[in-house]
Amino acid sequence: MRALIIDDEDLARAIVREHLAAHPEVEVAAECANGFEALKAAAQYQPDLIFLDIQMPKLDGFEVLELLEAEGRRPAVVFVTAYDQHALRAFEAHAVDYLLKPFSKERFEAALAKAQRLQESPAPPAATELAASARHGKPLERIVVKDGPKVTVVHLDRLDWVQAQDDYVLLRTEGKNLLKQQTLASLEAQLDPNRFIRIHRSYLLNLDRLVRIELDTKEHRDAILRDGARLPVSRAGYQRLRELWEGA
Amino acid sequence: MHPLLANRARLGAYLLGWLPIALLLMGIARSQGWSWFEAGVLALPLCLLAAFLFLSAWFLCRAMPLGRTVEGLGAHGAAWGLAALLMGGLWAGLAWLLAHLLDWVPGLGALPQRVSTALPVLTGLGILLYLASVALSYLMLAQDRAIEAERKGAELQLLAQESELKALRAQLNPHFLFNSLNSISALTAVDPTRAREMCVLLSDFLRRSLGLGERRLVALREELDLARTYLAIEQIRFGARLQLAWTLDPAAEPALLPTLLLQPLVENAIKHGIAALPEGGLVAVSAEVVEGHVILKVDNPVDLDAPRPEGLGIGLRQVRQRLLGRFGSRARFEAGVQDQVHRVTLVFPLETEP
Numbered sequence: 001m002r003a004l005i006i007d008d009e010d011l012a013r014a015i016v017r018e019h020l021a022a023h024p025e026v027e028v029a030a031e032c033a034n035g036f037e038a039l040k041a042a043a044q045y046q047p048d049l050i051f052l053d054i055q056m057p058k059l060d061g062f063e064v065l066e067l068l069e070a071e072g073r074r075p076a077v078v079f080v081t082a083y084d085q086h087a088l089r090a091f092e093a094h095a096v097d098y099l100l101k102p103f104s105k106e107r108f109e110a111a112l113a114k115a116q117r118l119q120e121s122p123a124p125p126a127a128t129e130l131a132a133s134a135r136h137g138k139p140l141e142r143i144v145v146k147d148g149p150k151v152t153v154v155h156l157d158r159l160d161w162v163q164a165q166d167d168y169v170l171l172r173t174e175g176k177n178l179l180k181q182q183t184l185a186s187l188e189a190q191l192d193p194n195r196f197i198r199i200h201r202s203y204l205l206n207l208d209r210l211v212r213i214e215l216d217t218k219e220h221r222d223a224i225l226r227d228g229a230r231l232p233v234s235r236a237g238y239q240r241l242r243e244l245w246e247g248a
Numbered sequence: 249m250h251p252l253l254a255n256r257a258r259l260g261a262y263l264l265g266w267l268p269i270a271l272l273l274m275g276i277a278r279s280q281g282w283s284w285f286e287a288g289v290l291a292l293p294l295c296l297l298a299a300f301l302f303l304s305a306w307f308l309c310r311a312m313p314l315g316r317t318v319e320g321l322g323a324h325g326a327a328w329g330l331a332a333l334l335m336g337g338l339w340a341g342l343a344w345l346l347a348h349l350l351d352w353v354p355g356l357g358a359l360p361q362r363v364s365t366a367l368p369v370l371t372g373l374g375i376l377l378y379l380a381s382v383a384l385s386y387l388m389l390a391q392d393r394a395i396e397a398e399r400k401g402a403e404l405q406l407l408a409q410e411s412e413l414k415a416l417r418a419q420l421n422p423h424f425l426f427n428s429l430n431s432i433s434a435l436t437a438v439d440p441t442r443a444r445e446m447c448v449l450l451s452d453f454l455r456r457s458l459g460l461g462e463r464r465l466v467a468l469r470e471e472l473d474l475a476r477t478y479l480a481i482e483q484i485r486f487g488a489r490l491q492l493a494w495t496l497d498p499a500a501e502p503a504l505l506p507t508l509l510l511q512p513l514v515e516n517a518i519k520h521g522i523a524a525l526p527e528g529g530l531v532a533v534s535a536e537v538v539e540g541h542v543i544l545k546v547d548n549p550v551d552l553d554a555p556r557p558e559g560l561g562i563g564l565r566q567v568r569q570r571l572l573g574r575f576g577s578r579a580r581f582e583a584g585v586q587d588q589v590h591r592v593t594l595v596f597p598l599e600t601e602p
Contacts, residue, residue, distance in 0.1 A: 008523075008526065009485055011487075057523060082426035101427060155555040157555050
């Protein structure tokens with residue numbers, strides 16, 4: 001069984017490694033100090049098990065898991081965290097295994113045993129679902145996209161609009177288009193509804209980019225954006241915009 | 249208890265205030281052909297009587313507080329009028345009684361007759377004086393209320409400050425605590441000496457921050473000691489990712505500042521600077537004295553890819569508020585990013601323990 005230890009603190013990784021030393025059946029393929037290293041190591045070693053810290057620079061634990069899933073990797077996961085009440089509730093609710101820093105040897109053994117058992121029975125919760133649950137109703141702040149070998153982190157104030165493309169969403173950010181495998185509805189559900197508006201069946205718009213609405217022909221409106229781009233606005237979308245304005 | 253009776257100085261001033269009235273009364277009596285003796289013997293005791301008798305207006309006024317509108321003023325007016333009439337009558341009656349009690353004294357034989365003639369004037373004067381004392385009573389009640397409100401306000405402010413400090417003490421960052429304990433747990437196997445060192449540092453930090461929370465003002469030296477202990481712990485946790493630079497002018501160390509003002513700044517520097525960057529960076533703390541002011545700076549690197557948050561976070565807002573709350577316009581707070589470095593600058597007057 002191959003394992004990765006992913007934590008940005010040396011000492012925190014050392015403790016997991018120390019506990020794993022008693023388990024010759026588990027081979028520590030690599031230690032990773034951040035999410036990008038973790039993605040690289042996962043591609044290289046195809047781990048069966050990962051010990052995953054949640055709070056890390058650039059990419060957090062949930063985002064790492066989401067990107068691994070996007071690559072079709074589903075290792076058994078043991079989350080390791082110091083303190084995050086909402087995340088704990090999410091783990092409990094989704095029966096995901098976790099360790100609280102600092103943890104005892106017994107607790108570690110139990111988590112490892114459970115992870116090894118669960119390895120054969122798949123269907124863990126989707127990382128996005130788990131992350132949403134751990135955010136505890138707070139909207140998403142950034143989106144991670146795997147673009148070939150590259151990972152891009154899109155902060156939402158740099159996201160202009162999103163277009164539905166079958167099972168994918170096209171994200172428009174800083175003059176570039178990025179594709180992510182996710183439905184528009186599931187992305188919309190994670191965003192702040194006062195910030196991103198469904199102006200059309202296929203479009204979510206960052207309200208900050210909207211300059212004006214133009215009536216094209218009878219019953220047909222266009223949203224004019226700051227960069228001059230035009231997006232179609234459906235009747236229901238126009239209604240939503242008006243409600244937002246009138247409510248404000 | 250009547251406020252004028254509760255305080256000797258006030259009572260004295262009040263009675264002194266009646267002296268001109270007594271003189272006025274004597275003057276009126278003289279103008280009616282009374283002798284000095286007759287006028288004095290009646291006016292002085294009568295005014296003393298009135299002074300105490302009319303104090304009762306205060307109880308009436310307390311029982312009938314003034315509303316904000318003219319509504320209900322009719323009832324008030326009726327009550328004042330009735331009381332004034334009663335008191336004026338009572339007072340004139342007392343004058344009559346006094347005159348009769350004193351008519352055996354040589355030279356005062358004509359007094360009962362004189363008072364009888366003056367009874368309407370005395371009643372009218374009594375009514376006016378009573379109404380004046382109603383007005384005075386309302387003034388005193390308003391003043392009492394104002395003082396009470398001020399005292400309550402000050403009390404509330406004190407309570408708010410205390411609870412704010414309590415909240416600060418309770419803000420002992422659980423992340424920091426558990427991560428530090430985890431570092432200790434890791435070190436016990438690989439480096440027991442460092443594990444012990446970290447235990448001592450952590451205890452030191454906890455003891456210091458608990459102790460500081462009890463006080464409102466503290467010398468910068470103590471704040472710096474706390475920050476040093478905190479950063480020493482974080483350095484064990486983050487290893488090479490955290491570099492530290494201290495530039496401290498000893499002259500700044502005794503400067504007094506609100507408690508736990510520096511700590512949120514260094515905690516922010518770790519959270520948003522070091523912990524958010526895979527390669528970490530430099531946290532620089534500096535304190536200097538320029539023209540009677542302390543300039544305290546905390547620098548940390550920032551992740552340029554992350555969006556800049558608009559405005560200040562709660563932590564920095566609180567620091568600003570508490571700094572300006574203490575020093576007002578004599579202090580300055582600045583926070584901003586330049587050349588990939590986030591810098592918070594506090595400028596405040598150098599004041600030391602007397």
